Amino acid sequence: MGSVFSLKSTRDKLSLLRAGRFPVTAFVGIVATVCLGLLLSAGHSYVTLSRLRIQYLHNRAMEIATAADVQVRGPGRRNNPDYWQEALQEIVERHRTEVSFLALLGRESGVLAAAGDASEAANLAPGTIVTLHGTRIFVFDFPLASPRQIPRGAGSASAGWRLRLGLNAVAADFIRTQAVVHVVVTCVAVVALVAVSYYLLLTLGRFVDLKAREESERHLRVLGSMSATLAHEIRNPLGAMKGLTQLAQEELPEAHRTQELMKTVISEAERLEKLVSSLLDFARPRAQQLREFDFRQAVSEVHEMLSSRAAEQKVALSLDAGTQPLVMRSDPDGIRQVLFNVLLNALDATPPGGAVKFRVRADSRGGRLHIEVDDTGHGLPAVDPEELFQPFVTTKTQGTGLGLAVTRRIVENLGGKVALSNLPGGGARCVMELPLHAPARQSQSPA
Numbered sequence: 001m002g003s004v005f006s007l008k009s010t011r012d013k014l015s016l017l018r019a020g021r022f023p024v025t026a027f028v029g030i031v032a033t034v035c036l037g038l039l040l041s042a043g044h045s046y047v048t049l050s051r052l053r054i055q056y057l058h059n060r061a062m063e064i065a066t067a068a069d070v071q072v073r074g075p076g077r078r079n080n081p082d083y084w085q086e087a088l089q090e091i092v093e094r095h096r097t098e099v100s101f102l103a104l105l106g107r108e109s110g111v112l113a114a115a116g117d118a119s120e121a122a123n124l125a126p127g128t129i130v131t132l133h134g135t136r137i138f139v140f141d142f143p144l145a146s147p148r149q150i151p152r153g154a155g156s157a158s159a160g161w162r163l164r165l166g167l168n169a170v171a172a173d174f175i176r177t178q179a180v181v182h183v184v185v186t187c188v189a190v191v192a193l194v195a196v197s198y199y200l201l202l203t204l205g206r207f208v209d210l211k212a213r214e215e216s217e218r219h220l221r222v223l224g225s226m227s228a229t230l231a232h233e234i235r236n237p238l239g240a241m242k243g244l245t246q247l248a249q250e251e252l253p254e255a256h257r258t259q260e261l262m263k264t265v266i267s268e269a270e271r272l273e274k275l276v277s278s279l280l281d282f283a284r285p286r287a288q289q290l291r292e293f294d295f296r297q298a299v300s301e302v303h304e305m306l307s308s309r310a311a312e313q314k315v316a317l318s319l320d321a322g323t324q325p326l327v328m329r330s331d332p333d334g335i336r337q338v339l340f341n342v343l344l345n346a347l348d349a350t351p352p353g354g355a356v357k358f359r360v361r362a363d364s365r366g367g368r369l370h371i372e373v374d375d376t377g378h379g380l381p382a383v384d385p386e387e388l389f390q391p392f393v394t395t396k397t398q399g400t401g402l403g404l405a406v407t408r409r410i411v412e413n414l415g416g417k418v419a420l421s422n423l424p425g426g427g428a429r430c431v432m433e434l435p436l437h438a439p440a441r442q443s444q445s446p447a
Helices: 002-019 024-071 081-094 169-251 259-283 295-312 332-349 385-389 403-413
Strands: 099-105 111-116 129-132 135-143 162-168 291-294 316-320 327-330 355-363 368-375 417-422 428-435
Touching: 024 081, 024 135, 024 162, 024 169, 081 099, 081 111, 099 135, 135 169, 162 169, 169 259, 291 295, 295 316, 295 332, 295 355, 327 332, 327 428, 332 355, 332 368, 332 403, 332 428, 385 403, 385 417, 403 417
Parallel strands: 316 355
Antiparallel strands: 099 111, 099 162, 129 135, 135 162, 291 327, 355 368, 368 428, 417 428
């Protein structure tokens, strides 16, 4: 249920932002483009640095292998596996932190000389990173020029020898670390950019909401002042007209032909009195009287007031408020007025044979009261439901258009929310949220 209010609130604020000519869509598009560009750049950098890591290992292995090749040059050295053995052991000892093994391979990958952990040297594929005994090794092959003389049994004189080198891949881990750090920093930057953008839109939404409230309050003050003036000016002559008509009605015989006309005058005068009372209630709302009371008892009282009307209209009025007392600290009279207005609207919107359902659920964790009122009428008209909460906006032929406006004012002053929506199967739903402990504040008169 909370998502109904949050999604509607977000949508309304975004529409207000668009109405205020703030380019929300363009702003979100720019932020999304920048975030996507940062992520693509980070991915490209990671791939590039990964390749650079392999290239670094290749270049380092080339340096060591070239140095070994230079070291064994000279008469009687290059084609002597025994000399290679001593040279390889010396090189491995010199580069013990980098080199895992060195092996001299013959024409059929036979190991002619080796130093270090070269037990698997002949079986490894060059140009790859493998794991030997828990250590990551970069395997590199360095082709040697064919020696002038090859020992008997070592191979053909046309075959070349190769120097296979196993280089510890940890030597290039700083490049990998740099790539990972770059990706992490970019992701953090993207998250921060999204958070800042969301906060900016949220702040703008709150600002627009505040401005809308200020404009609404100004509008209500003007309407309230006008309503109070009109109500006072209308009430006295209206009362006189009604009283004189009733007096004339008493003086005339029951069968007089003007009796029906006078009844119509009195009925219309009473309707105008009701409108004047609504105007005064709207113009000068009373201060809240917060105290603890049983919400279910207030629901029962409103149900009792409307049960006869529901029976007269042949509408089934069902209440699902539980049986256990539900104590809340709020304004009981204001709550009764809210329930009366909402249920009365639902009854008026429901045709004979229909039903009005009232459901309430208490969320003790969140300290909220969730109320739903469903009817089986024709649903809301094809307008923004928010417009129905504006003063003097109504879909009834005999309505004043103040019931929902007064309802929203009372609910919001009590720290709650109210919203209208259509039901998928037909009819309308009014959803209200009220705190179990209303904040202490005074209703402000718009007059």
